[in-house]
Amino acid sequence: MSLYQAPLKDMQLLVQQAIAKAGLRDLPELAEFDDELVAAVLEEAGKFAQGELAPLNQSGDVEGCHFDNGKVTTPKGWKEAYQQFCDAGWMGLALPADFGGQSLPKFIAQPVNEMWLSANLAFVMFHALTQGGSEILLHMGSEEQKARYLGPIVSGQWTVAMSLTEPNAGSDLGSLSTKAIPQDDGHYLIKGQKIFITYGEHDLAENIIHLVLARTPDAPAGSRGISLFAVPKVRINADGSLGDANDVVCTGIEHKTGLHGSPTCSISYGDQDGCFGELIGEENRGLAAMFILMNEARLSSGLQGVAFGEVGFQRALEYSLERTQGSDYQTGKQRVKIAQHPDVARMLLSIRSEVMGLRSLAYLIAALIDKSELTLNAAERKSLQARVALLTPIFKAFATEHGNLMTGTTIQIFGGMGFIEETGVAQLMRDARINTIYEGTTGIQARDLVFRKIQSDGGEAISALLAEIVRQADALQRDDALSTQGQALRSACSAVTESLPCILNRDSANLLQLNAGAVPLLEALGTLCCAWQLAELAQLAQSRLREGQDPDYYSNLLALTRFYFAFSVPNIHARLATFRQADAGVEQYRFEV
Amino acid sequence: MSLYQAPLKDMQLLVQQAIAKAGLRDLPELAEFDDELVAAVLEEAGKFAQGELAPLNQSGDVEGCHFDNGKVTTPKGWKEAYQQFCDAGWMGLALPADFGGQSLPKFIAQPVNEMWLSANLAFVMFHALTQGGSEILLHMGSEEQKARYLGPIVSGQWTVAMSLTEPNAGSDLGSLSTKAIPQDDGHYLIKGQKIFITYGEHDLAENIIHLVLARTPDAPAGSRGISLFAVPKVRINADGSLGDANDVVCTGIEHKTGLHGSPTCSISYGDQDGCFGELIGEENRGLAAMFILMNEARLSSGLQGVAFGEVGFQRALEYSLERTQGSDYQTGKQRVKIAQHPDVARMLLSIRSEVMGLRSLAYLIAALIDKSELTLNAAERKSLQARVALLTPIFKAFATEHGNLMTGTTIQIFGGMGFIEETGVAQLMRDARINTIYEGTTGIQARDLVFRKIQSDGGEAISALLAEIVRQADALQRDDALSTQGQALRSACSAVTESLPCILNRDSANLLQLNAGAVPLLEALGTLCCAWQLAELAQLAQSRLREGQDPDYYSNLLALTRFYFAFSVPNIHARLATFRQADAGVEQYRFEV
Known part of the structure; x- marks a missing residue:
């Protein structure tokens, strides 16, 4: 059984279409990113996704993460895969070359991301956070902050965690209550409990930069009084080396129905009154920062729907070309491949057609973002941004809802075998189920x-x-x-x-x-x-x-x-x-x- | 958190509606089953479902069944609950009084069954098998066979398992290959491997009667050459007492995504050439027997969609009347109950309206079956049977597909908490997922x-x-x-x-x-x-x-x-x-x- 084959042909076609539709072909800034380079990057990413990430997906689900006394251990193989992922430069693919990234346009990063998501979402959850977190630091951080944080983040030496949710503040971030008390040295003391922090604690990297939403003492009520703070797990010395542990404690991980390999942490900040954080951007502008990440994250979650659809289609197609059962609807010939049954064909095509439509939309959005960042025409930029802004919630919600439906259809094609965990497709259903909820329901x-x-x-x-x-x-x-x-x-x-x-x-x-x-x-x-x-x-x-x-x-x-x-x-x-x-x-x- | 409350008011109303529509009000045979009796039975069943079965549902999921050397141990509390279930007479509710049952009409049994399914499907899986297996024995068994088997089955002393599926014969039963070799004493020696046998082995009762589909040596190919055999786990002496073990060996149980408390067994019959079975009905009429059970089973699976929808609605409603988040869409008032958000109301009502429509259909079908069995008018019987036959596949498929959608909607209403196993609603999704597959996809x-x-x-x-x-x-x-x-x-x-x-x-x-x-x-x-x-x-x-x-x-x-x-x-x-x-x-x- 093949776990996943990167659909290179479909991807290349849709990347070309997206480039053409977004008018990126003529831009001198993108001249080096020709079809040949796209093909080469996709092929390499495909090898990594298939060869290194996909094989860990089921074992990671079965083993899950371990929590012991504040420490989280990721499943067997996770650490090695993380090191390889970083060494191969995948972490910084679309991040600025100034900080060690490769500055590839989004229209290439999008299909590459899709492969990671298809191969092993639980593993790669840190990746979207790193992308989004870096964007925040790039847009809102001081030059000094960028210099200090971005190098180690882009290289994968440190990871990023996003600390938004509190028990009483989920969809409604405006009601969060974590405090940030300014100190004489310009730092803030952070105090509060956060939940649902993806990769909030883990053993993959030497440090974790928590981007924490909190309120300063005089902040206005509601969402206008939220500020963003960088809170490292291990404090960072002036020269960038690591210092003492910060007062950031993981108090537990969730027992989830899916994504077992991705630790979802409860974190206590400042329980001993020693949690140092530093302000990113201006006070009370935290929600604006969050929206930078949120748009990234919405596109990434939408892409998860596509990615799960693709894997489900591949598995179901393989199974329905192997499994014989029943007779041909026209000739009555016995024991035909189930793909020959029109109802099974209907199910396969319902997945494949949605995957192609949604993938095309995903790549188009990426190309439109590239174009909006490169165009010198302000009116064009504005209308491109408006188009992206319009398509983002449609894509996020529709692709994730249909991602859930597609994983259900995949199980249905497998029949009774789909209900057995070893088959692996029930995991798709379980892993995908959060997609319609996180990053905005x-x-x-x-x-x-x-x-x-x-x-x-x-x-x-x-x-x-x-x-x-x-x-x-x-x-x-x-x-x-x-x-x-x-x-x-x-x-x-x-x-x-x-x-x-x-x-x-x-x-x-x-x-x-x-x-x-x-x-x-x-x-x-x-x-x-x-x-x-x-x-x-x-x-x-x-x-x-x-x-x-x-x-x-x-x-x-x-x-x-x-x-x-x-x-x-x-x-x-x-x-x-x-x-x-x-x-x-x-x-x-x-x-x- | 309430796990489940039997929706007695809705049930009684819909039973009354079904009785009226099926024209059962005037039948003297049913005079004793008046509204008062219906109410009393439903109330008692509700108490049992809420008090005894529902509390075991999550612990049974977490613990699962244990398999060791051919023996299956059910989760903690299962054995005691089984004994209480049988002692209270629930097993034989709709089975003939001649064999120790209570002969209640189906229009009462249907809502009672719904309660068992809502409270703990994994536990109660043996129940539909007992009902269906008894129907087969009643219709196809000899008088002697009925006398020997039905008493202990109706009392719950023995359970019934249905052995249909083989690795290469799932939906296409015609291709099964288990053999039945006639012996001089009138018995048959059974030999073959079956899979996906629900409660094929367990520790709840002293014997299990496997109803096994197999082929005699000269049987025609395909589905016209299948016969049905009763194969006891423990052989039965002439006086009805238990004898030696039969050559029936459970070789393993499946690791499923849901229904962990219900053992799904692989069974090897006659591996030591000592598996005795006896023919039920005529040779090569096994598929007809199976359809007797199948129609029962289809109605039961359809009812599972209703039952899961009901539980999901109750949990989601309770949660959305407790959880405060966001502001009122009209007044802007902060921190309102989420049930006040129109989109949450939409989701709640989508479940509730489907549950009520499908439940009404389920009870109507039951009442139509009662009427078809009681009417003396042959033309009316025929048209009632045709109506039931038409509605059965619609109900089975539609209620189970929408059951899956409803469990998904329930999770969605819970937001991030729905993805956490302890909340209990992810289990609904996992448990329900087989409904659209078994008993005919x-x-x-x-x-x-x-x-x-x-x-x-x-x-x-x-x-x-x-x-x-x-x-x-x-x-x-x-x-x-x-x-x-x-x-x-x-x-x-x-x-x-x-x-x-x-x-x-x-x-x-x-x-x-x-x-x-x-x-x-x-x-x-x-x-x-x-x-x-x-x-x-x-x-x-x-x-x-x-x-x-x-x-x-x-x-x-x-x-x-x-x-x-x-x-x-x-x-x-x-x-x-x-x-x-x-x-x-x-x-x-x-x-x-």
Whole structure:
């Protein structure tokens, strides 16, 4: 049984598409990152993911992390893999060369990250934190702080942990109560209990930089009174060497249904009144810092949905081409491969079509971020940022919700064997289950979408997106082979456009509908975005087929699009119908009677 | 935290509804089973489920079963609970009084079973097997066999195990290869390996009667050559006392992602050539026997979806009335109960509305079976049996698929806490995950629906069902308060009716569509059936409200129906749209390139 094969061909195609769509081809800054280099990086990453990370995934799940007297031991093989990961330079792939990274654009980092996530999410959880934490330090840290922290972080000598959640402050960070008391020397004394800290304590690196959200004594209430502090596990001397232990104590790790190899820590800061921290950025600007990380993290969680879908598809396909059971639906021939049963094919294609649509969206977002950072045209930058901001909550929530569905479908294809842990696919379901919750639940993404991403700019970004999808629909309609899909795409856009006035209506009478209907609306837009991406792929496939290129591959791409339009696109209308009447029933029901 | 409260009020209402709809009120045979008796039985069962079974559910999951040298030990407390369960007479509730049971009609047994499933499915897995196994013996066994086996089975002294699956014969039972060699004394020597045998070995009872599917030497190939044998773990002397051990050896138990407390055994029969079995019924009629059990088992698995939904709803509701987080969407008031967030309300109501619709369907099916067994009118019996046969695969597949979704939604409501095992709701997800697989996968139910339940009678049963739902829609349309729902129900029926000619078309060109579209079609019909049940409940609620009865309860019932029509009914049209184009993409995609 193959554990995971990096889908290099799909990835390269989608990277090329993303580069073209984002207009990155002509940029001199990216001239060195040509197709050849992309292929080389992806191939190397694929080898590492397949050869080093994937083999530890199941053993890490079975063994889990160990907690003893404040110390966390990661599963067997984790330490060695971590060292190799850092030595090979994967940690700093997309981080600035100034601090030892490789400064690769996001459009290359995205497929590489996908491989890590597919191969072993529990292991690689430290990676997104390091990326996000570095971004925070880059944007908010002083020059001195950057110089002190970023080198060891980019090299993997130190890791980053994000300390946000408290028992009474989860989704609502504004209610956190950890304190930061300023000291005469410019440091702060941190005091408080945090929970759900991923890799908050571990044995992989010599130090851990906790980025802790806390309140200074005179801070305003709520989310405007939160500041961000760097709190090292081991204090750092002026020359950058390690000093004494800081007063940072891991009090336990969670017993989770999945991600057993990733320690989820409860941390007590300053229990002995000796927890030193230093302010990052200005006081009371902690939430802004957090959003820098959060956007990274949302894209990474969304990508987890893609990554789990891909692994599940590979395993299920392999199994259904081996397992014989039942007879052919047409010929009655006995004991055929189960992939020949149309219902099994339906399940396989439901995963594969979603993976391709969502992956295409993920790579596009990455390329749009690259472009927004490189363009010199301010108006273009603004509209690119608005596009990314709009797509981020859709992608995060839709990809993770469908990631859960895809892992369920994978188990279903395995039948009874899927329920047996040794098969390995139940682990996918368990590991993926947190994706729709962390980095902002699906409900929170949907509210972000409706209120901050659609209402707050008066519908400008969504209208621009819809116009682009309509142009895509028009292009499809001009091609006889794709006109059915073109028509369906156009009709889906019209249906969303008809709902826009209602979404933009700030009448308070509308508030219940917008809140209760936000997730169904997000589902509709997520499906529309996948359909859009697959429509573009179909157009590409059609033209390559006409040129006689790789007919097996491109016929399948075309079939995937047909499948998605038949099996998923009708949901757009159903979800919008729900959105239109989303206050029904929610308003009248009383839970406390 | 309450683990489970039997929802007595809902259950009693739905039992009354089912009795009325099935026309059981006037039957003299059922005169003694009045509302008072139903209430008394449900109350007692509720106490047992809450007090004895639910408290063992999580500890059984954590501990699991132990296997050592052929012996299986169940988790702590299992043995005592089993004894109490049998002593209280719950095992034989719906089994014939002739053999020590209580002969209660199915319409009472159904809610009682639901309670066992909600409280502790892993424990109670033996129960459905005992019910189904007893039905087989009642229908197929000789008088002597009934006399010998049924007493100890009904009392719980012996349990029943069903030995169907082999490594190469899962969904496709026709390919099983276990042998049964006739002996001169009329017995058979059984030889073969079976897997996935629930409670195939355990320490709860002194004997286990394995009902084993096997082939006699001259049996025809495929499913027409399968016979059924009773194979006791301990041989039974002529006087009914226990003799020597039979050659039945448990070779291991599975390490599953859920249902840890229920031993799933691999069994070797006749490894030492000493496994005696006796034929039940005629040779080569084993599959017919299996279908007796299978129909029981399908209803039981479907009920598991309802049962998990109910527990999940109760836990999630309790949590969302305790947990404060975020601010009120209208007033901005800080730190409100999360049940006040419309998106959390949406999730809670999505579970509650499905549970009520599916439970109503479950109880209706039970009452229809009772009626079909009691009616003296042959035509009525036939049409009742056809209705039950049609509804069974819909209910099994739809309730279990949505059971999985509901456990996922429960976790989502708990947020990060849902991912922590101690919270207990991740166990619901893990335990429920097998429901869509065992007793016939969702794909198999969908094929059964399309080919055996719709095509084979030329659409008679489905047309009768649709006509009844249309009558319900008409009734709703005549009530101003419900006319919107009435119209939606009617339009859904019309959409299904329009698809009927295509479903009934036996053209081979149609086969791919019917096979690939069977599950989406079943989804549409499942949603329609829930909508139908909820529409009836809304009508009842409306009339009770007009009479001034229990306004809190009935207003909520009405709200549930509104919710379901807004959030779920639009799926009917989407799934039918998929059905209409279900060959798209499945046909063209090639998995082996």
